[in-house]
Amino acid sequence: MADTNPAFGSLKGFAVTFKQLFKKPITQQYPEYKRPVYPRWRGRHRLWRHENGLEKCVGCSLCAAACPADCIRVVAAENTPYDRVSAGERYARIYEINISRCIFCGYCELACPFDAITLGNEYELSEYNRDDQIYTKDMLLAPPIKQVPVADPELYDTPIPYYKSHS
């Protein structure tokens, strides 16, 4: 009886909302508490070096070609015996990512033949100025200033791809 009468249904709703009043809110207070991101979370880009200090990027522009948002700009130059920057024949003289255009699809890290570029976990990328959102090669080679907590990969059954774990 009580279930079919719409008036009783409404009263039941009042009981539900009143009970909610005494529960602890499930809100995560963001700037104070940063929820650990998923280990394969695609955030800020990172360029990598070999162990001997040479850059992995050879300036082939495959990442720029793969980018659907067209946010990567690569200008390559020849390595010389006196000024050797990368392990290959050429190196990226200019490597810029316009982070405000990037859609974080991860195609650049898939396209890269040398695993020189990967997507990190950092997501706090806002700036007061649009010019500050163009990341240069030096910024991408350096470890990110802001670090975010990352969840334990053991919690998830998805494998971490090779290019993420071996850069």
Added chain:
Amino acid sequence: MSEPWWISVVKGLVLINLLLLVFSYATLIERKVIGRMQLRYGPNRSGPFGIAQPFADLLKLIRKESFFPAAAVDVLYVLAPLTAAFAAMTAFAVIPFGPGWEVAGYHIAGQMVDVPIGLILVFAIGSVGIYGFIVGGWASESKYSLLGSMRTCAQLVSYEVSLALSVLGVVIMGQSLSLPELVEKQNGTIWFVVPQLIGMLVFLFAGTAETSRAPFDLPEAEQELVAGYHTEYGGMRWGLFTMAEYINLITLSGLAVTLFFGGWLGPWLPGPVWFLVKLIIILFVFIWLRTTVPRLRYDQLMRFGWKVLLPVATVNAVVTAFFVVLI
């Protein structure tokens, strides 16, 4: 000895500031309570526990750009929110919050003005406030605003009938239209809420619709109907409309306390405290209602107003009159 003019001025200033303070914190409490009912915190960034939130809102609204739609009727566009806010604040003047006091030979009434037809005055001024909503929508020269103000107009006019009829039972039982007298009639006996329970329920429902709050908030259904009469308003002009709505709600709750819950009457504590406590409980019920019940469709709204509330209120008034004559 009645009040000299300077006591009225001081009392008016104190009362209007108290009213505005209660209004601003009612917005904060509403957001907090709704937040907790939805397992959120509500505003908690400005000041400890969001204490400064009303002032932050006020500063933000005042600093916003004051704009006009190009085709708006200037004078009416500006006057509409002022009218709404003015009428809302005026209506509170007759709500009694205390029995009145003798201070240094002067009698200070427990309300701003003690008029013998206080109850009618509240409804009359409330109707003037409706002009603000209707004219505001019309003067903005926008089809959404015009449609919204027509919707508001239809809803407020429909529910005003039930609202006025629902208090008729109390008037018949108390045999007075003066609000302090109606409170005094409840002194020593049971409150009018017991014999007039149906009248109280009709009053609360019609009052919810009259102050256009959820689930009857079609005049400002911001999620689906492009707000309504205040679509073209921004900044503090919009703030005045919202303020008018909230103060109408407070006035209506005050009226409910006065008519059905014994006004300032109560043991131990002084009258104004009891009035405030009862007022806050009624406000909480309104907030509770808002967060629990989904918004009605427009035809449901009209059907509920004319086919449920109006007959119930009429029958309630007639039956009450019957019993009063009989006994």
